Amino acid sequence: MSKKGKSAIEGGNHAALWHGRFKEGPDAAAVEFETSIYEDMRLAEDDIKGSRAHVHMLGKQGIIPESESEAIAEELAKIAEEIRSGALQIDTSAEDIHSFVEGVLTDRLGDTGRKVHTGRSRNDQIALDERLYLRHAVPELQENVKTLIKTLITIAEEHTGTLVSGYTHMQRAQPVTLAQHLCAWSWMLKRDYERLSDAVKRIGLSPLGAGALAGSGLPLNREMVAEELGFDGPTQNSLDSVADRDYCIELAADFSILMMHLSRFCEEVVLWSTEEFKFINLSEKWSTGSSIMPQKKNPDFAELIRGKTGRVYGSLVALLTIMKGLPLTYNRDLQEDRKNLFEAYDTTSACVMIFTQMIATASWNEDRMNASCFGGHANATDLADYLVKKGMPFRTAHGVSARAVRYAIENGINLEDVPLEEYRKLSELICDDVYACLPPKACVDARKTTGGPAEVRVREQIAALKAFCAE
Numbered sequence: 516m517s518k519k520g521k522s523a524i525e526g527g528n529h530a531a532l533w534h535g536r537f538k539e540g541p542d543a544a545a546v547e548f549e550t551s552i553y554e555d556m557r558l559a560e561d562d563i564k565g566s567r568a569h570v571h572m573l574g575k576q577g578i579i580p581e582s583e584s585e586a587i588a589e590e591l592a593k594i595a596e597e598i599r600s601g602a603l604q605i606d607t608s609a610e611d612i613h614s615f616v617e618g619v620l621t622d623r624l625g626d627t628g629r630k631v632h633t634g635r636s637r638n639d640q641i642a643l644d645e646r647l648y649l650r651h652a653v654p655e656l657q658e659n660v661k662t663l664i665k666t667l668i669t670i671a672e673e674h675t676g677t678l679v680s681g682y683t684h685m686q687r688a689q690p691v692t693l694a695q696h697l698c699a700w701s702w703m704l705k706r707d708y709e710r711l712s713d714a715v716k717r718i719g720l721s722p723l724g725a726g727a728l729a730g731s732g733l734p735l736n737r738e739m740v741a742e743e744l745g746f747d748g749p750t751q752n753s754l755d756s757v758a759d760r761d762y763c764i765e766l767a768a769d770f771s772i773l774m775m776h777l778s779r780f781c782e783e784v785v786l787w788s789t790e791e792f793k794f795i796n797l798s799e800k801w802s803t804g805s806s807i808m809p810q811k812k813n814p815d816f817a818e819l820i821r822g823k824t825g826r827v828y829g830s831l832v833a834l835l836t837i838m839k840g841l842p843l844t845y846n847r848d849l850q851e852d853r854k855n856l857f858e859a860y861d862t863t864s865a866c867v868m869i870f871t872q873m874i875a876t877a878s879w880n881e882d883r884m885n886a887s888c889f890g891g892h893a894n895a896t897d898l899a900d901y902l903v904k905k906g907m908p909f910r911t912a913h914g915v916s917a918r919a920v921r922y923a924i925e926n927g928i929n930l931e932d933v934p935l936e937e938y939r940k941l942s943e944l945i946c947d948d949v950y951a952c953l954p955p956k957a958c959v960d961a962r963k964t965t966g967g968p969a970e971v972r973v974r975e976q977i978a979a980l981k982a983f984c985a986e
């Protein structure tokens with residue numbers, strides 16, 4: 516409530532910016548329903564930064580006296596500082612952050628304060644605030660993504676020789692290394708980082724000066740404002756400038772893809788920490804227990820990240836749905852963008868940071884991973900490749916190897932242990948040298964194709980990922 520006991524919108528100390536046209540104040544429930552002040556709080560500093568650039572321009576263009584432009588800019592800087600330090604509390608009965616800041620400014624500067632909104636609408640102002648905010652908030656998230664990639668490649672570097680089965684259809688497929696496996700996740704995260712850079716680039720134009728929808732008859736200099744705020748320039752169409760929320764949707768989509776990657780990784784962490792797999796051992800700091808089963812150590816953080824992915828997807832769908840029926844230009848529906856976008860941003864940021872700590876503090880069970888390369892005949896493809904190198908057509912080699920697998924299964928042994936005379940019954944091309952190419956390590960070493968799991972190739976990947984992180 517405002518100081519005079521009347522709601523701000525009704526005409527208390529900080530009356531709604533539009534109250535003059537109304538005889539009656541809005542219902543208290545209406546005020547509560549329509550406010551965006553809670554979501555707007557985090558925009559306060561950027562809102563003020565935008566207003567400062569705006570009044571600088573108004574002064575330079577002679578739209579308001581330069582002395583007043585300076586006074587407003589100075590007072591705005593003080594307001595920002597006071598909000599930061601907590602000396603000035605944001606009045607939650609204000610309709611939005613723009614109304615609150617203008618109200619304080621007017622309280623303090625009187626008629627001079629009443630000039631801040633010259634040639635501007637809250638429609639271009641909110642679009643500006645969001646863009647300004649995202650241009651620093653998204654890079655903060657990106658830095659955390661890089662930290663995660665660095666964490667993964669640090670682990671990878673220690674495990675270029677740690678063999679582990681690769682899986683398709685969740686069945687043992689071919690041996691790889693833990694390093695190759697962690698690099699795979701790292702490349703996905705690198706793409707996530709790049710998608711975000713791309714989105715931030717597209718947020719690089721300033722909508723201020725588009726006004727409510729139709730620009731301004733005052734001699735505003737939009738380029739000047741854009742430059743002061745570090746944008747590449749002004750947006751190109753006033754209607755589009757206030758109606759556009761593509762950047763929210765695009766970011767929510769980028770967050771969703773990033774969360775999908777984390778969620779898949781978490782699924783693997785959950786699986787790999789089971790007694791059945793036991794490839795990974797999560798630290799006690801990043802595990803929970805059971806209230807009834809004393810022995811339990813549960814991977815709740817991986818599960819929570821997997822679960823929270825659903826909420827981020829929800830934000831994307833909400834944003835798309837909010838936008839799908841909106842005619843040009845500004846419609847109040849747009850105010851619903853922040854709840855969804857900020858929710859998605861906050862959740863994604865938290866998940867990236869938590870995941871990083873969880874994985875950094877985990878230990879890896881090399882023996883169990885190594886054991887996974889045996890017993891599933893994961894070297895059968897390598898046996899076929901051996902025959903191909905001896906001149907046999909691949910399809911024939913596939914058949915020979917398949918029969919060798921059948922023999923091994925029937926006799927309860929591995930391909931490495933099939934006697935040479937049995938191999939020679941299957942193909943005369945098989946000689947003693949077959950045993951050198953069957954151990955999992957030999958299989959991995961042989962796969963030197965670009966991007967393959969051989970140590971030389973994985974070291975190349977690690978170097979490339981490191982170079983990316985150092986950019």
Ligand code: ARG
Pocket residue numbers: 551610611637638641845847849850
């Ligand atoms: N609080 C509003 C929002 O977040 C600011 C713009 C209000 N514009 C209007 N025409 N009511 O979208």
